[in-house]
Amino acid sequence: MKITHYNEILPVTMNNDLVKDVAGRVLIGQEEGAPNFCMRFFEMGPGGYTPKHTHDWEHEVFVHQGNGEVFVDAKWHPLSPGSAIFVPPNVVHQFKNTSEKIFTFICLVPSKAPEL
Amino acid sequence: MKITHYNEILPVTMNNDLVKDVAGRVLIGQEEGAPNFCMRFFEMGPGGYTPKHTHDWEHEVFVHQGNGEVFVDAKWHPLSPGSAIFVPPNVVHQFKNTSEKIFTFICLVPSKAPEL
Numbered sequence: 001m002k003i004t005h006y007n008e009i010l011p012v013t014m015n016n017d018l019v020k021d022v023a024g025r026v027l028i029g030q031e032e033g034a035p036n037f038c039m040r041f042f043e044m045g046p047g048g049y050t051p052k053h054t055h056d057w058e059h060e061v062f063v064h065q066g067n068g069e070v071f072v073d074a075k076w077h078p079l080s081p082g083s084a085i086f087v088p089p090n091v092v093h094q095f096k097n098t099s100e101k102i103f104t105f106i107c108l109v110p111s112k113a114p115e116l
Numbered sequence: 117m118k119i120t121h122y123n124e125i126l127p128v129t130m131n132n133d134l135v136k137d138v139a140g141r142v143l144i145g146q147e148e149g150a151p152n153f154c155m156r157f158f159e160m161g162p163g164g165y166t167p168k169h170t171h172d173w174e175h176e177v178f179v180h181q182g183n184g185e186v187f188v189d190a191k192w193h194p195l196s197p198g199s200a201i202f203v204p205p206n207v208v209h210q211f212k213n214t215s216e217k218i219f220t221f222i223c224l225v226p227s228k229a230p231e232l
Contacts, residue, residue, distance in 0.1 A: 002202040003186065003193050027200035028176045034202060036226040037153040039176045041200070060144045060155045062222050064180060064198070070119065077119050082180070084143035084157070086118040086150060106178050108224060110152040 002032045006041045012116055021048030021097075027106070029115045037110050042095075044068065044103045049096035057113040059087040061095075066103035070095050079105075118148045122157045128232055137164030137213075143222070145231045153224050154231050158211075160184065160219045165212035173229040175203040177211075182219035186211050195221075 004027065011023035022044050029038040041064075042050075052071065061070075063083040069076040070085055071094040078098075079085070087093045097103035109115075120143065127139035138160050145154040157180075158166075168187065177186075179199040185192040186201055187210040194214075195201070203209045213219035225231075 001188050001204060001207055002200075003188070003195075004200050005196070006198045006200065027178070028202040032202045033204060034176065035174060035205070037176065037224065039178065039200060039224070041178075058151060060150065060153065060224070062143070062155065062157075062178070062180075064178075072117050072119070079119075080121070082122045084118075084120050084122065084155060086144040086148045088117060088149060089151070091117055106222075108153065108155070108176070 002028065011043065018051040019049070021045035022050055024116050026115045034111070037108050038113070038115050040107050040116060042105055042107060044095070044097040046097055046100050050094055052092060052094035054090055054092045056089045057110050058089050059085070059093070060108045061085040061087070062106050064104045064106065066097065066101050067099040068095055068097045068103040118144065127159065134167040135165065137161035138166055140232050142231045150227070153226050154229070156223050156232060158221055158223060160211070160213040162213055162216050166210055168208060168210035170206055170208045171229070172205045173226050174205050175201070175209070176224045177201040177203070178222050180220045180222065182213065182217050183215040184211055184213045184219040
């Protein structure tokens with residue numbers, strides 16, 4: 001059993017050629033003994049984005065705060081708090097913050113995927 | 117691929133001897149072809165609660181809005197927006213709304229579990 005809050009976990013910040021102003025945290029994963037899937041929490045600053053990439057595992061995403069967009073099927077789609085996104089395996093995708101505030105979402109992956 | 121918002125999905129309301137004022141929705145599951153786990157969204161009215169029960173699959177929960185509590189390990193623990201809860205298989209648990217506003221959270225289960 002684990003009860004936590006995302007702000008109790010130190011974030012890992014990501015800034016390179018492919019990722020801008022993203023902070024990630026593993027909320028529930030191998031360390032807790034999660035047997036099937038892993039819950040990560042991401043914060044993205046204004047103008048921030050995740051890599052445009054693909055991999056052979058799925059994402060299940062839920063938007064917690066702020067406004068952004070997701071790129072799938074060759075176009076951008078608006079997201080707001082309460083949006084849910086299923087990205088199947090092997091589908092190109094990217095997330096970006098389109099607002100002036102922090103954009104946060106959780107993103108779950110199966111246990112076979114890297115946790116962060 | 118699916119992009120939705122929880123308010124675009126008709127809720128299933130639950131009210132009986134074990135559950136009070138709970139509305140559930142499947143956001144991502146078998147219908148979308150999710151291969152490993154299922155994302156559900158729950159709203160709970162003031163005074164509402166889920167059943168106190170146990171089952172042989174895990175929960176990964178993230179609190180979206182409002183304030184409530186979870187019962188695990190024989191006591192109640194406070195929850196607020198941004199709280200994450202891992203309930204391992206075969207652990208007794210219950211959620212309740214302790215506020216005067218709606219309490220909402222997502223709760224993920226592996227594909228072998230009932231979706232709702």
